[in-house]
Amino acid sequence: MKILATYNIKGGVGKTATAVNIAYLAAKDGYRVLLWDLDPQAAASFLFRVRPRVKGGGKALIAGKRPVDDAIKATDFDNLDLLPADFTYRNLDLHLDSERKSTRRLRSLLTPLRREYDVVVLDCPPSISLLSENVLHAADMLLVPLIPTTLSVRTLDQLTEFIADFDGHRPQILAFFSMIDRRKRLHLEIAAQLPAQRDDVAATAIPALSAIEQMSVRRTPVAASAPRSQAARCYRELWQEARERAKLPDPPPQP
Amino acid sequence: MQKALREFVLVGAADTPADVPQIADPRFGITDGGKARTLRRTWLDTFDWRLYLAGLTLELRTGRGTAELVLTARDGELIAAERTGGSTSAGSASGSADGRPHWPCLAGELSLGPLREHLTPVIGVRALLPVARATSVLIERRAVNADDKTIATLTLDRMTVTYPKSGPAPARLTVSALRGYQAQASRLTDALTAAPGVVAAAAPAFESALAAAGRKPGDYTSKIDVQLTGSMPAALALVTVLGRLFDTVEANLSGTIRDVDTEFLHDLRVAVRRTRSVLKTAGSILPASLASRYRPEFKWLGDLTTPTRDLDVYLLGYSSMAGKLVAATAEELQPFRDHLGRQHSLAQRELARGLRSARFARLTSQWREDLAQIAAAPPRRPPVGRLAARQIARAHRRVISDGKAITATSPPGSLHELRKRCKELRYLLEIFASLHDPAEQWQAVNELKALQDCLGEFQDTEVQQAELRDFAAQMMADRSAPAATLLAMGEIAAALAIRQRRARSEFGGRFAEFASPQGLARIGALTRVVA
Numbered sequence A: 001m002k003i004l005a006t007y008n009i010k011g012g013v014g015k016t017a018t019a020v021n022i023a024y025l026a027a028k029d030g031y032r033v034l035l036w037d038l039d040p041q042a043a044a045s046f047l048f049r050v051r052p053r054v055k056g057g058g059k060a061l062i063a064g065k066r067p068v069d070d071a072i073k074a075t076d077f078d079n080l081d082l083l084p085a086d087f088t089y090r091n092l093d094l095h096l097d098s099e100r101k102s103t104r105r106l107r108s109l110l111t112p113l114r115r116e117y118d119v120v121v122l123d124c125p126p127s128i129s130l131l132s133e134n135v136l137h138a139a140d141m142l143l144v145p146l147i148p149t150t151l152s153v154r155t156l157d158q159l160t161e162f163i164a165d166f167d168g169h170r171p172q173i174l175a176f177f178s179m180i181d182r183r184k185r186l187h188l189e190i191a192a193q194l195p196a197q198r199d200d201v202a203a204t205a206i207p208a209l210s211a212i213e214q215m216s217v218r219r220t221p222v223a224a225s226a227p228r229s230q231a232a233r234c235y236r237e238l239w240q241e242a243r244e245r246a247k248l249p250d251p252p253p254q255p
Numbered sequence B: 001m002q003k004a005l006r007e008f009v010l011v012g013a014a015d016t017p018a019d020v021p022q023i024a025d026p027r028f029g030i031t032d033g034g035k036a037r038t039l040r041r042t043w044l045d046t047f048d049w050r051l052y053l054a055g056l057t058l059e060l061r062t063g064r065g066t067a068e069l070v071l072t073a074r075d076g077e078l079i080a081a082e083r084t085g086g087s088t089s090a091g092s093a094s095g096s097a098d099g100r101p102h103w104p105c106l107a108g109e110l111s112l113g114p115l116r117e118h119l120t121p122v123i124g125v126r127a128l129l130p131v132a133r134a135t136s137v138l139i140e141r142r143a144v145n146a147d148d149k150t151i152a153t154l155t156l157d158r159m160t161v162t163y164p165k166s167g168p169a170p171a172r173l174t175v176s177a178l179r180g181y182q183a184q185a186s187r188l189t190d191a192l193t194a195a196p197g198v199v200a201a202a203a204p205a206f207e208s209a210l211a212a213a214g215r216k217p218g219d220y221t222s223k224i225d226v227q228l229t230g231s232m233p234a235a236l237a238l239v240t241v242l243g244r245l246f247d248t249v250e251a252n253l254s255g256t257i258r259d260v261d262t263e264f265l266h267d268l269r270v271a272v273r274r275t276r277s278v279l280k281t282a283g284s285i286l287p288a289s290l291a292s293r294y295r296p297e298f299k300w301l302g303d304l305t306t307p308t309r310d311l312d313v314y315l316l317g318y319s320s321m322a323g324k325l326v327a328a329t330a331e332e333l334q335p336f337r338d339h340l341g342r343q344h345s346l347a348q349r350e351l352a353r354g355l356r357s358a359r360f361a362r363l364t365s366q367w368r369e370d371l372a373q374i375a376a377a378p379p380r381r382p383p384v385g386r387l388a389a390r391q392i393a394r395a396h397r398r399v400i401s402d403g404k405a406i407t408a409t410s411p412p413g414s415l416h417e418l419r420k421r422c423k424e425l426r427y428l429l430e431i432f433a434s435l436h437d438p439a440e441q442w443q444a445v446n447e448l449k450a451l452q453d454c455l456g457e458f459q460d461t462e463v464q465q466a467e468l469r470d471f472a473a474q475m476m477a478d479r480s481a482p483a484a485t486l487l488a489m490g491e492i493a494a495a496l497a498i499r500q501r502r503a504r505s506e507f508g509g510r511f512a513e514f515a516s517p518q519g520l521a522r523i524g525a526l527t528r529v530v531a
Helices: A015-028 A043-047 A057-063 A087-097 A105-113 A130-138 A150-164 A185-197 A230-245 B114-123 B182-193 B205-212 B234-251 B253-257 B262-281 B288-316 B318-323 B330-355 B358-376 B384-404 B412-431 B438-477 B483-514 B517-525
Strands: A002-006 A033-037 A080-083 A119-123 A141-146 A172-180 A201-207 B004-010 B036-045 B056-063 B066-073 B078-085 B129-144 B150-163 B171-177 B198-200
Touching (some): A002 A015, A015 A033, A015 A080, A015 A230, A057 A087, A141 A230, B078 B114, B150 B182, B234 B253, B234 B262, B262 B288, B288 B358, B330 B438, B412 B438, B438 B483, B438 B517
Parallel strands (some): A033 A080
Antiparallel strands (some): B004 B198, B036 B056, B150 B171
16 A cells, blocks of 8 residues: 655645545556545545545544544545545644654554555645644655745755655655646746756646636546546646656556 | 445336336435446356355356456355456356356366355355346446435346346346445435335345246255155155156256266266165055066166266265375376276266167156056055154164174175165155154264265275276276376275275274164154154
C-alpha cells in the first residue's frame, strides 16, 4: 500500500482538486483506492456527495475507539472509497497530541488497511501543525501543488529541509505547478525553468481551468465528468508521473 | 465487492418484460436507463449434488469475452473465483487443450488454485456436470439518496433457462448496498418490499433456474428412498423397492456408458447387487417365475460391469500405490499404469456394448412391465414388517454362524463367503430402512460396516494380487513390461500381501465386536416386528 498526500501550507492551491482526481484515476487504473478527506472544510467529501460525518468524530477515530474501517464510504466509482471529513477534524491536533508517538499516529491508523487498499490518498488541510507532521510521516509521496511564484518555491525549499531532518522514513516529494495563469509571464517562466532545474518538480503542470472550478458544481472529478478535457489530460499525466516515481506495482487483477 | 443485501422476485404480466418497480419513498430515487448486458450462466454440480448438499454453488459466468468460475456459499458469500478465459464452450464436450475447463470435468482437471483446493475434498472422484444453463439479461440501476449519492445498485435479471428445459424464469431484482450505506439501503429494500409485484426471493437464482426447468436440487440419491410401512403387503413393498433400484440403474446408465466418472458404474452395480439380493431372499413372496427369469439376467448385468469396476478400483488407487513404492520409482511403474489404461478402455467398450445391447433393452422394458403387474394386484399377506424382521434375523444368524466358524487356518474363500453374507444383511437393512428407527438403524449399519470394511480389504487385496499376476503375464506376453516395471509390480504385490495379512489379523477383533452382546442387541432391535 502506497500513501500519497496532497500537501501545502497554503490554501486554495489545488490540493483537493488534485487529491480527488488522482484518487479517481488510480481507481480507474484498477488500484483499490482510499481517499481520506482530512480537511474539516470537507471539500473532497462534498465533491463525492458524501456527507461529512464520522460517528464519534475525529477523537474516536484517532483514539482507535472506532475502527477506521467503520467510517469508510464507497463513492460512486468502482475501487474508490472515501473516509469522509468531519467538522471535529478541526481539533485533530489536540487529539493527536494526547496519543503516544503523536507524530506517527496517522500511519499506525492506516496500517490495518494495507490488505484492503493499494493506494491511500490523504487530502490535507492547509496548515503547519501536528496533523501535517503526521501526514509527512505517514506519506510515501507528497504531491505539493505550487503556484508559480518565487515565494512558493521558497516554501518548497523549507518543506524539503524540514523532511531532510526526519529520522528513518522520509516521504518522496513531487511538487508540481498548479493554477498556472497563461496570461502571466512570471508563471510561464517559472513553470518552464524549474522542472529542468529540480528533480522534485514534476514536468506536468495543471493550468487554471474553468473545468476544474466547475467540479464543485458537478460534484464529480473532472477526469470522470470530462475525460477528454485539457484538465483531465493534465491530471492523467500528473498521475502517470506520480505512479512511476512512486514505483507503484501493477494493480491487482479485477475480480 | 458489493454483497447482495436482498433479492426479490418480480411478479408481473407475462407479456411485458419485467422492470425495476417504482417506489413511493421520497428519500430515494432510482436512475433511469442502465445498459443491458448478457450473461450466459452454467451451474455445475456432481450427479449426486455434492456441492449443493455441502451448501455450495458453482457457476460459470460467460460474457463480454470472459468466462469466470465462481464458487459461493448458499447465502451468496464468495468463496473462490477463477477466470477461465474465452467466451465460448460453456458446456461443450471435454477434450480440448485450451486450458479452459470443459464438462464433465474431474477435480484433477481443473487448474491449480484456490477453487480447485475448495472443490477437491467436496466432489472427490465425481465429475462436475452442468445441471442448469440460463441466459440472463442484466440491467443495472442506481438508487440514490437526497444528495444524489448512490447508496445501492439494483440489478434487474431477466433470465431465460436453456437447459435442461427451455423456459423463462421469474425476473429477479438484487439490491447491493454500497459500503457505508447499509442502513439507507435497508430502508430502500423496505420501500421496495411494499411495492406491488415485488416478492422477497425464497430461493437463490440457481434454484429458480432449476425450478423453471422442472428440476429440484438433490433429486438424485443412490439410497433406497422409499417409504414403507410395516402393514404394507410384502410383495408390494418389494416391488416398490425393486422399481426404485431400477430407477437408479437407469439414472446411471448414460454416465456409465460415457464413462463420466467411476461413481456412475459404482452406483449402477450396487443397485444391481441389491436387486439380486432382493430376488434371492424374496422366497415365496414374489412369483417364482420372476426370480427364475430375472436372476440370471441381473447376474449377467452384474458380471458385465465387473471388469471395468475392478480396473476402476486399480486406477483410483494407483497414485497412492505408486506413492508408497520404496525400492522402485513411480516412473518404473508407469508402463503398468499405461497397461491398466489400455485394459480399462477395452473393458469400458465391452461394458458400453452390453448396456446398449438388445438383451439389456429387453431386460429394461420387461422388468418394468412384470413389476407393474405384481404391483397391480399384490398378495395381501404377509405384511412387510413381519418379512423384514424374519429376513434380517435369518441373515444375521447366518453371518454369526459363518463368522464363528472362521479360524486362523480358514481358507480365503470362507472369508469371501462371509463377506457375501454380510452384504446380504446390509442390503436387507438398507431396503427395509424406512421401517426402523433411524438412530438404531444407523448404529447397526455402522457396526456391520466396520466388519465389512475389514472383509472387503481382505478380499480386495486377494483379488488384486491375483489380477496383478495376470497383468504381469499379459504385459510379458505383449512385451510391454520392462524388468524394472515387473520389479515395481512385485513391490506392489508385496504391499498388497501385507495389507491382506493385516486385515486377516484384524478380523477376529472386528467380528468379536460385531458378535458381542451389544452388537447382537443392536441388530436384535431391528428384528422386532413393525406394525
